[in-house]
Amino acid sequence: MSQDILLYNSLTRKKELFQPLHPPFIGIYVCGPTVYGPPHLGHARPYVVFDVVIRYFEHCGFKVRYVRNITDVGHLEGDCDEGEDKILKRARMEQVEPMEVVQRYTREFHAAMDSLNVRSPSIEPLASGHIIEQIEMIKKIMSAGLAYETNGSVYFDVPGYAKNHSYGKLSGRVLDELLTYTRELEGKEEKRNAVDFALWKKADQRHLMRWPSPWGDGFPGWHLECSVMSSKYLGEPFDIHGGGIDLQFPHHECEIAQSVAASGKEPVRCWMHNNLITINGRKMAKSLNNFITIEQLFTGTHPLLKRSYSPMTIRFFILQAHYRSTLDFSNEALEAAEKGLQKIMASVKNLLLLKAGAATSSDVKSLRKKCYDALNDDFNSAVVIAHLFEAARISNAAYAGHETVSAEDLEELKSVMNLFTFDILGLKDENFAQGGKSVEQLMEIIITIRNRARKNKDFATSDAVRDELKKINIQLKDEKDGTTRWEMG
């Protein structure tokens, strides 16, 4: 199933035909979370987006190696010597070991990803497990003459690198402007230039997360782990590097510089950056303290939440926007997503009950191609969903008797719905999952009794049954033919 996929490359600022370096294999690296706090809505976006990217690549027949790291070494809070390791800070706050913080939030992150139906990456490397490789990379950069040591810390020489290479090409920075406007921070005396960045930081005596190195005890710099782990598992260069747009500078720019300095090779063919989730017009971020955790969304326990929202509502909400647009959080938007998702799920069930007619009265045949076209155009999941709504409309209209669908087209409709809704967009029917066999049998009994009451015009009883069930999230639907269907949710 080969497709011509256009991908927007941040490096060239245009859409390019995606061609893997070594077909049918694809190597993709996505920046993972720093595990120093509970995962929030902002984290959900890149991982949901890239989950769909990978599902689609695999559907198209590619063999994907997907690497997504866990940052667990703790980077400095500020760009200065007095900066405190953020994992360490959290650990002190909670009176626990740093490793405990790391493991707890890693587990929370995994649980959140599972609930959102985000599949695990092929490899999930830890920064702390690659200290030796990071030290080796620093040595290479030093022998290339592009890093220097000061007081047990090692810094990357950005102006030196920029003499022969383009520093800023990914993010559109101009070095001279950076040199003029980069904020002056305390502790800069160790650096030759404000734009230089740390490859290795000396650990002071209180610092618990520390490793021995040729320059003394310390810990690796902020950008190094991604360069090291991506090249280790995917080679150099590899196909796609993804992450949030807020990482484009300086993080990804520095990754390029490090790799080029160490190996002389351009590390990445295509850079993909997802845009951010905003709340009241501002980006949702830990640093702005305006985030809603994924757990809070599921339970509705946050002052800004009117109620709880299910995991698939969150996933659908994210996929209803194109990944390069900002996506604004609001209760109204989430409620709309929930309704829309329910509509699609209900139509999938209708499809199973639908009887084929002689001919098809709507355009079913073009749906599949339209969905492929949308995905091939830089993963436009929003447009795919619009087409799924059209499929839902046809399905429901046929169920209501307003349209007919031939046997062949009915199979096509089912196939398209299943493929794009479940396999590629990775949505799940949450309601269906809740009812077991015995629940179905119980419902059958309840419905039979209620219908007996309705037959006797005992509507007080029949309505009471329906209302009570509604309270525990079970919806009864009386059909024209006298049967009653039920749904959870």
Added chain:
RNA sequence: GGUCAGAUGGCCGAGUGGCUAGGCAGAGGUCUGCAAAACCUCCCACAGCGGUUCGAAUCCGCUUCUGACCUCCA
């Protein structure tokens, strides 16, 4: 201050030169004992001002506003 993105109907959100995006909300109708759901119909927007063009939400210029990045961040 610099760089880069945006500004789409009540809300969310696609769309880069001509053809209905879509969803949610709202109005009317069909169906129903009543509901819910569903279906049908309606609501036809593109920040402002110029320009290019037979034709612009879409291209160009200016203005206003917003955001991201320039410090950790998905």
